[in-house]
Amino acid sequence: MPAVSRSKLALMTWNALREAFPDSACSLDSDLPERLAVRGILSAQCTDKRVNLTSKELFEKFPDMISIANASDEEIKALIKPCGLTGSKTASVKDFASNFVGNWGGKIPEDPNELMKVRGIGRKIANLIVGEIYGIPAVVVDTHCKRVMGRIGITDSSDPAHVEKDIMKVFDKDKWIAIGHLSVDLGRSYCKAQSPDCGACPLAGFCRRRI
Ligand code: SF4
Known part of the structure; x- marks a missing residue:
């Protein structure tokens, strides 16, 4: 696959993650x-x-x-x-x-x-x-988000503040909250720290670590 811009990569990532995890949400209880x-x-x-x-x-x-x-x-x-x-x-x-x-x-x-x-x-x-x-747009860069965004090719940094900025550059503001949750979903299910399941991953077609 020819090299694509980070903006295009972000769009493909968003579409693939939304399709794979349609019910993505924060997994902490939120009664109050x-x-x-x-x-x-x-x-x-x-x-x-x-x-x-x-x-x-x-x-x-x-x-x-x-x-x-x-x-x-x-x-x-x-x-x-x-x-x-x-x-x-x-x-x-x-x-x-x-x-x-x-x-x-x-x-x-x-x-x-x-x-x-x-x-x-x-x-x-x-x-x-x-x-x-x-609902204030903000990116939560946790360990999953940092790992998967690096592997996909959205960032080259492992510094959370830098990763946050790289994400904010290529994902629209209205996606900032959700992209954090979707990254966690991907990191927990396919893109695990040890032994990522690239063969089954919905991002395998364009992830830079996979291709
Ligand atoms: S293809 Fe592999 S490295 Fe890339 S996001 Fe999917 S599981 Fe992670």
Whole structure:
């Protein structure tokens, strides 16, 4: 196949992924915006499945941000332990809850930069929160997204901030939220870190690693 521009590659990628994963969506539970944000914090280096299970127990005991802000570190740590990085995630969850009930008046900010003032919330989580809660166009570059975009040929970088910019250059703004979810779907099903299943992959016809 002759070399194609990244814009053309992005379009082919979008079409193939939409067809392969028509029901693609965020896999974190999202009953309340602030709970989704807490799950986003817990999701660092942890599977969404585990986060959903663990947060269920957390919210049974501490159902709102006031109760989380007032809980002791030890109580939060014990509940979120299965998600790993317990100390830093406890500090981050409590800082988020304190900001939510104090500085933000019970409403999550729409500005990712404001969210990034919370301990432990980086660009990926901030983008996830504003994208899922407000539909604000933002690309979430997680480990799957970074890997598959590199393999396909959308980016040559492994730096998440650079990958995000490369994606934003070639995918229309209204696709930024969905392309993150679709990348996760592809990464979980075909384009796994070890032994990608290129033979069955819907992108095999144009992926630069495959061809
Ligand atoms: S063809 Fe292979 S390397 Fe390319 S996206 Fe599909 S699984 Fe990944």
